[in-house]
Amino acid sequence: MGVSQDKIAKSREKAGFFVRTYALSVIQGEMVKFSINLPTKYRLHLQIVKKRRNLDDIPLTPSLGKILRIRNGSKISRYFRHIFENSKIKRLLGANLAALLIANSFIPHSSPNAYEFEANTISAPIVLETKSGIQFPVANIKITQGYNFFHPGIDLDGVTGDDIRSISAGYVEKIEYSKFGYGNSILINHGNEIKSLYAHLYKIHVEKGYEVTKETRLGEMGATGRARGDHLHLEIYENGKTINPLLFLTSK
Missing domain, CATH: 2.70.70.10 (Glucose Permease (Domain IIA))
Incomplete structure (x- = not known):
């Protein structure tokens, strides 16, 4: 018969072992904590603290140096590629909203009171008649x-x-x-x-x-x-x- 994990954990607690479950946070900027299973008197606490970066330090628009470091594409495409991939916009709005924000800036907005009229034209065949209005000034051309x-x-x-x-x-x-x-x-x-x-x-x-x-x-x-x-x-x-x-x- 096998021994259940709960019984093993309880026996370790009685022996003075710290049996806290190992956990690791993967969220950027959160404090990461974990402990190693050791006797209580030898228990070791490790704590790694990563300072959260201020979003104000991340510019929305790229610098000239960043644009030049991107080898492929024209200057305009490299510029907007940086904005689409900007971590600040992604973290604030999400990647899809960032793309929508940039695309929306190029779409003209019409006034709600503006009216559009469809031009209706009537086509009809046009007969062109050509006549020579030019002549040489003399009868015998030499x-x-x-x-x-x-x-x-x-x-x-x-x-x-x-x-x-x-x-x-x-x-x-x-x-x-x-x-x-x-x-x-x-x-x-x-x-x-x-x-x-x-x-x-x-x-x-x-x-x-x-x-x-x-x-x-x-x-x-x-x-x-x-x-x-x-x-x-x-x-x-x-x-x-x-x-x-x-x-x-x-x-x-």
Whole structure:
């Protein structure tokens, strides 16, 4: 027959042994006590006391050094990783509440009096109709010199007297008569910061302020000003800067 543990304990008490049950507290910051089974006169008490750390000493936000010591992730992810794992927040609110607190700071809160309206739109097919509003200013297109840094336009070949028409509708903004440079020239304003210049004309048939269309005869081709032979020098401006006319023109 076996001897029960209670009988063994009672016999030890009669013999003068201290039979207190061994216990260990695992709660952080609590006082830890335990005793060893020895005769009463030799009884040994061991006591380990751990001072509870003040929560005020633990900062909520990480220092720069702590962020730099975390190798993985961006600076922002490392910053919030420290806050999520902060022992002070966990001990005060719990890990789940700590995550909820941080996530809630990024959720916009609407006023209870605010109303949201759903936009209702009616879609319908849109028919786009394109028409060419640009043309070359001469009937016979022969380009003798193209557009480049030193020549901000194109030269169109012809003979003196060939009709020069506007590339598009607009109005005459400027007329100049000269024996130098562009010679006799016309500047047409087409709106939307688009302008066109016609140079080296032999004759001019319009005046400043005239409204013109693609069918309007502006003048006649010539070789006035600084020109080597009969031709039309054409320039196109957009927002005050020259652009390549060939990117702008279409054949008639």
